[in-house]
Amino acid sequence: MNGNGVSRSTAFALAALMLATVSATAIDAAQAQQATQRQYRFDIVAKPIPQAVNEIGRVTGLSVVFPENTPITVIGKPVHGSMTVTRALSILLAGTGLDYRFSNATTVTIRAPGGTVSAGGADGATQLAPITVQGAGQYPSDPYAGLVNPPTTVGSKIPLAQREIPQTVAVMTQREIKERNIQSLDEAMKATPGITVLQSDADRVQYYSRGFPINSLVIDGLPVVMNSDMSATASTNAPSLAMYDRIEVLDGPAGLYGGFGSPGGVISLVRKRAPDHFAASFDTTVGTKDNLLGTIDVGGALNADASLRGRFVASGQTRDLDQHSTWHRDQSYYGTVEADITDDTLLRLGASYSRRDSNVGWANQIPLYSDYTVAGDRSDFYGTPWNRDRYAETNTFASIEHSFDNGWKLTATGTYDYKTARVLSGEIFGMVDKTTNEATFGTTNTDYFERNQSYDLNATGKYELFGREHDLTIGANYARMYNFGTSYYGTDSLFNFETIDISNYVFSKPIWSGLPASTSKGATEIKQTGVYGNTRFHVTDDLTAIAGGRLSWWDTAFRPDSDYNPFDYSESGDRYNAKFTPYAGLVYDIDKTYSVYGSFASIFQPQSLRDVNGALLKPMEGEQYEVGLKGSYFDGQLQTTIALFQLTQSNRAVATDATNQYFEAAGRARSRGIDLRLSGEIIPDLTVMAGYTYTNSKYLDEDSLDSSASAFSQIAPKHLFKIWTNYQLPGEHDQWQIGAGINASSELYGGSGAERITQKAFLTADARIAYKVNDNVSLTLNATNIFDKKYFTPLTTYQGVAFGEGRRVSVTLHSKF
Numbered sequence: 001m002n003g004n005g006v007s008r009s010t011a012f013a014l015a016a017l018m019l020a021t022v023s024a025t026a027i028d029a030a031q032a033q034q035a036t037q038r039q040y041r042f043d044i045v046a047k048p049i050p051q052a053v054n055e056i057g058r059v060t061g062l063s064v065v066f067p068e069n070t071p072i073t074v075i076g077k078p079v080h081g082s083m084t085v086t087r088a089l090s091i092l093l094a095g096t097g098l099d100y101r102f103s104n105a106t107t108v109t110i111r112a113p114g115g116t117v118s119a120g121g122a123d124g125a126t127q128l129a130p131i132t133v134q135g136a137g138q139y140p141s142d143p144y145a146g147l148v149n150p151p152t153t154v155g156s157k158i159p160l161a162q163r164e165i166p167q168t169v170a171v172m173t174q175r176e177i178k179e180r181n182i183q184s185l186d187e188a189m190k191a192t193p194g195i196t197v198l199q200s201d202a203d204r205v206q207y208y209s210r211g212f213p214i215n216s217l218v219i220d221g222l223p224v225v226m227n228s229d230m231s232a233t234a235s236t237n238a239p240s241l242a243m244y245d246r247i248e249v250l251d252g253p254a255g256l257y258g259g260f261g262s263p264g265g266v267i268s269l270v271r272k273r274a275p276d277h278f279a280a281s282f283d284t285t286v287g288t289k290d291n292l293l294g295t296i297d298v299g300g301a302l303n304a305d306a307s308l309r310g311r312f313v314a315s316g317q318t319r320d321l322d323q324h325s326t327w328h329r330d331q332s333y334y335g336t337v338e339a340d341i342t343d344d345t346l347l348r349l350g351a352s353y354s355r356r357d358s359n360v361g362w363a364n365q366i367p368l369y370s371d372y373t374v375a376g377d378r379s380d381f382y383g384t385p386w387n388r389d390r391y392a393e394t395n396t397f398a399s400i401e402h403s404f405d406n407g408w409k410l411t412a413t414g415t416y417d418y419k420t421a422r423v424l425s426g427e428i429f430g431m432v433d434k435t436t437n438e439a440t441f442g443t444t445n446t447d448y449f450e451r452n453q454s455y456d457l458n459a460t461g462k463y464e465l466f467g468r469e470h471d472l473t474i475g476a477n478y479a480r481m482y483n484f485g486t487s488y489y490g491t492d493s494l495f496n497f498e499t500i501d502i503s504n505y506v507f508s509k510p511i512w513s514g515l516p517a518s519t520s521k522g523a524t525e526i527k528q529t530g531v532y533g534n535t536r537f538h539v540t541d542d543l544t545a546i547a548g549g550r551l552s553w554w555d556t557a558f559r560p561d562s563d564y565n566p567f568d569y570s571e572s573g574d575r576y577n578a579k580f581t582p583y584a585g586l587v588y589d590i591d592k593t594y595s596v597y598g599s600f601a602s603i604f605q606p607q608s609l610r611d612v613n614g615a616l617l618k619p620m621e622g623e624q625y626e627v628g629l630k631g632s633y634f635d636g637q638l639q640t641t642i643a644l645f646q647l648t649q650s651n652r653a654v655a656t657d658a659t660n661q662y663f664e665a666a667g668r669a670r671s672r673g674i675d676l677r678l679s680g681e682i683i684p685d686l687t688v689m690a691g692y693t694y695t696n697s698k699y700l701d702e703d704s705l706d707s708s709a710s711a712f713s714q715i716a717p718k719h720l721f722k723i724w725t726n727y728q729l730p731g732e733h734d735q736w737q738i739g740a741g742i743n744a745s746s747e748l749y750g751g752s753g754a755e756r757i758t759q760k761a762f763l764t765a766d767a768r769i770a771y772k773v774n775d776n777v778s779l780t781l782n783a784t785n786i787f788d789k790k791y792f793t794p795l796t797t798y799q800g801v802a803f804g805e806g807r808r809v810s811v812t813l814h815s816k817f
Contacts, residue, residue: 086635142273154248154268163630166585166599168251193691211671211697211716212264223258225452240332242315252624255581255603263622274309287810291319307340323381361387361425365800369434378803384426408461417452442495445488471536488512521561546585612662638680671697690723719746735772750794762791
């Protein structure tokens with residue numbers, strides 16, 4: 001069945017026009033501010049503002065103007081390293097209450113906000129109104145929180161500007177998360193350029209980039225275990241965004257630091273850090289579909305000199321879903337403590353707990369008729385009143401980093417997760433007979449727990465060679481997953497199958513005996529160890545060569561319970577030894593605005609299928625070639641990317657016998673395409689995050705398949721366009737903000753030939769209006785899918801569809817103290 005579509009030409013003409021308009025505006029504005037783009041080397045210790053700014057003037061040649069009443073007692077922040085003059089001034093003035101303004105290309109004025117200063121201090125010093133400067137560091141361990149386009153570590157262990165990374169990168173900051181009232185990782189990925197969100201089954205979700213799944217997750221630079229059975233890539237066990245400051249996404253293989261995984265990319269989550277002074281906020285949201293949400297966020301110094309800091313975040317939400325009588329209940333708690341053990345050593349400790357309850361189970365799919373048309377509508381629920389699922393996660397983490405006098409830094413991080421998953425579900429299995437309206441109905445009853453550990457030790461620093469200074473990263477990491485699962489089956493049939501009329505049925509809750517003859521228990525253990533290295537070799541002032549590699553060891557074992565083993569499973573174990581993952585890239589700075597780059601990235605993914613001799617198939621290998629042009633304007637406030645890519649996966653399993661019992665690693669799949677990105681501040685108070693992706697993905701061997709939970713997908717749309725803009729009105733109306741965005745996708749499909757389900761091109765639109773009541777209180781009205789567009793995405797099993805969420809409206813009261 002074809003879902004409700006829109007005119008493809010209309011949708012993409014609008015998308016192209018919006019992207020072209022904001023791009024043209026950005027380029028014109030960039031050319032007007034070239035004077036601030038040059039980078040200089042600064043080495044300024046903490047000193048009074050006039051002295052420090054005069055030193056900046058001596059380095060840059062700028063003229064500095066001070067109003068007569070500017071106090072000379074204010075001490076500025078130290079400024080060290082290579083950066084633009086605007087970045088240097090922002091760092092210097094952070095927290096001082098002073099601002100700066102360029103009168104012209106060669107003159108900068110230091111001033112109080114609004115250009116006015118009022119006297120009155122007890123010591124005769126001038127008292128200044130507080131000001132928040134972009135890049136000001138209230139989070140000592142995360143100086144990039146709050147930046148429009150922060151440096152990222154998603155493709156590196158050291159913070160890098162996006163133009164320094166020879167792959168496509170997207171960053172969703174806290175600002176956009178708040179603007180769009182995004183609560184879950186799923187919602188964030190749906191808003192991220194280049195990413196497609198698809199259902200693996202009725203409840204579990206996969207994220208796709210460039211036609212391939214993303215199943216690599218990094219938290220605070222530490223690769224963590226992801227198990228598709230526990231849905232760690234999905235809303236089921238994805239952590240609440242209440243505890244995260246920003247989300248970074250790298251498109252394409254990312255095996256250098258994380259080891260094995262799918263070639264689609266990596267998601268990096270950056271936790272919120274403890275502030276060095278008291279700060280608290282409370283958000284309350286009320287919306288349609290009985291949406292109620294509350295979040296409290298409080299932190300600050302725990303001692304007089306702020307060398308000990310803490311932060312606590314708690315969030316809870318309840319909401320109804322589009323399907324009749326269904327609901328979600330979510331809660332999360334997060335706490336962290338930071339300690340400056342010495343001036344050069346930072347210790348971080350933290351813990352979190354999150355839980356999601358639902359009455360959906362695995363029954364939120366809409367089934368298909370046998371002719372591959374959709375058998376229901378968005379509001380239909382093909383489950384039972386007793387469906388329940390619960391996913392919970394307890395996490396503890398620690399890190400310690402020490403900076404040496406020679407500029408090197410040693411970092412050790414570790415995390416421990418305990419996850420549980422309980423699913424009790426009645427749902428439709430297979431397709432619906434269109435003539436009789438009948439289908440097979442059955443049950444899923446599973447109980448899992450999982451213990452995960454991840455550790456990483458790395459050193460980063462500089463070294464000199466051939467008269468130049470270069471960057472080096474070396475490290476090692478280890479990860480272990482232990483998963484124990486219990487599946488309960490019926491006594492007469494495994495899944496308690498019955499034939500029902502899907503328009504009128506009652507399915508009573510079965511009784512599961514729990515006896516060994518109808519209960520399966522078993523443990524799966526996966527371990528991975530790796531060592532890695534990477535260097536950024538500065539060939540010239542403008543040319544950087546990047547080279548790196550990783551050696552990985554991977555092994556897995558399955559151990560069935562000796563008593564609860566009705567299918568007579570046997571113990572098994574497999575391993576890959578010393579698999580090498582290479583990486584290479586070049587970045588050439590054309591000038592202070594533009595860089596061209598090229599890169600080769602790779603990753604391996606284990607398989608579970610075997611050949612005729614019983615040997616485990618070689619791991620699938622993903623290789624990507626990418627070239628592009630990146631631009632950085634207004635001191636990095638605006639970033640652009642134009643990229644061409646080819647991503648190929650080889651060693652895919654191909655059956656060698658008619659019974660599909662034996663395989664060889666001979667198949668391939670490939671995607672080629674173009675990525676266009678635009679993010680940041682175009683003009684003061686107007687921000688944008690936009691992207692257009694063209695993807696041509698196909699199987700090079702039609703009979704090849706994955707042995708992983710996340711298969712290569714030809715349902716990635718050929719055209720995908722996303723844009724979000726937000727504008728704070730100027731002058732006397734500056735208490736108002738308006739925002740709007742669209743997501744436009746070309747045709748989605750699953751399956752092939754007569755067994756194909758298609759959703760025509762569609763477009764959804766979101767909007768917001770915000771009003772600042774005073775400095776501490778604001779109100780925001782958000783609306784998503786404002787035209788209530790009805791669309792679906794095929795499940796990756798191709799036996800059903802999942803409808804996108806209908807229109808929702810919410811009002812949020814934000815208070816800070």
